[in-house]
Amino acid sequence: MSSGGAAARSGEGSPGEGAFVPSALGTREHWDAVYERELQTFQEYGDTGEIWFGEESMNRLIRWMQKHKIPLDASVLDIGTGNGVFLVELAKFGFSNITGIDYSPSAIQLSGSIIEKEGLSNIKLKVEDFLDLSTKLSGFHICIDKGTFDAISLNPDNAIEKRKQYVKSLSRVLKVKGFFLITSCNWTKEELLNEFSEGFELFEELPTPKFSFGGRSGNSVAALVFQKMSSGEAAESSSSLLSSPIVYRN
Ligand SMILES: C[S@@+](CC[C@H](N)C(=O)[O-])C[C@H]1O[C@@H](n2cnc3c(N)ncnc32)[C@H](O)[C@@H]1O
Numbered sequence: 001m002s003s004g005g006a007a008a009r010s011g012e013g014s015p016g017e018g019a020f021v022p023s024a025l026g027t028r029e030h031w032d033a034v035y036e037r038e039l040q041t042f043q044e045y046g047d048t049g050e051i052w053f054g055e056e057s058m059n060r061l062i063r064w065m066q067k068h069k070i071p072l073d074a075s076v077l078d079i080g081t082g083n084g085v086f087l088v089e090l091a092k093f094g095f096s097n098i099t100g101i102d103y104s105p106s107a108i109q110l111s112g113s114i115i116e117k118e119g120l121s122n123i124k125l126k127v128e129d130f131l132d133l134s135t136k137l138s139g140f141h142i143c144i145d146k147g148t149f150d151a152i153s154l155n156p157d158n159a160i161e162k163r164k165q166y167v168k169s170l171s172r173v174l175k176v177k178g179f180f181l182i183t184s185c186n187w188t189k190e191e192l193l194n195e196f197s198e199g200f201e202l203f204e205e206l207p208t209p210k211f212s213f214g215g216r217s218g219n220s221v222a223a224l225v226f227q228k229m230s231s232g233e234a235a236e237s238s239s240s241l242l243s244s245p246i247v248y249r250n
Pocket of ligand 1: 032050051052053068079080081082083086102103104107128129131132145146148151152161179
């Protein structure tokens with residue numbers, strides 16, 4: 001996976017299992033090494049490092065929040081914040097209740113340094129493994145994921161279980177009727193609908209640039225907004241899911 005490309009598919013696994021070739025990009029060691037390097041570069045040259053999916057991916061999310069008049073005091077959680085540049089953009093836009101978590105201590109240290117250099121306060125940062133939340137993180141109105149679910153899907157150690165745990169953690173931290181904004185280069189819209197079918201429903205698909213390859217055109221990046229259903233709605237929709245099509249992969 002990179003901000004411009006998708007991870008390789010293994011071609012194995014039963015339908016819907018999402019069989020990616022496991023990769024170092026799914027491990028904490030990888031991200032620790034990345035952000036240690038980026039932290040050093042920031043300290044030496046002031047370069048904030050890579051913005052996953054580019055500037056436009058941040059603008060797209062902020063435009064959506066603006067269009068839907070999300071109040072500036074809404075609580076926002078950035079899951080796997082990396083260098084925290086999206087937190088900076090949210091704060092500059094006026095959001096005042098923002099939290100960034102990442103399981104890499106170097107990522108959180110880098111985010112803290114960038115936020116400090118920008119002269120911003122009121123942004124909460126925490127070293128947290130989203131799959132093993134240690135504190136009482138809950139009650140968020142908005143959760144953002146830019147590339148983190150993608151990274152987790154590449155974990156060499158039981159990625160299927162980790163994806164299930166991700167959905168459980170998301171249910172725990174997001175308020176009922178809260179929004180989950182995910183940007184992914186490894187999963188298609190249909191696959192994401194399948195991954196988040198329990199307890200979440202699609203609210204909107206955000207337009208992303210298309211690319212052509214071998215005469216076929218498609219989206220290289222999927223950006224979707226889900227809304228968390230109440231438990232009553234979720235039960236109703238799970239019975240109707242029985243009649244919905246299953247996504248098969250080659
Ligand atoms: C592809 S990077 C994206 C970083 C950032 N969201 C961005 O858009 O620039 C994936 C991030 O997810 C973090 N991450 C991966 N698994 C995680 C987990 N289980 N808990 C918290 N953070 C995780 C990594 O440390 C890394 O910062």
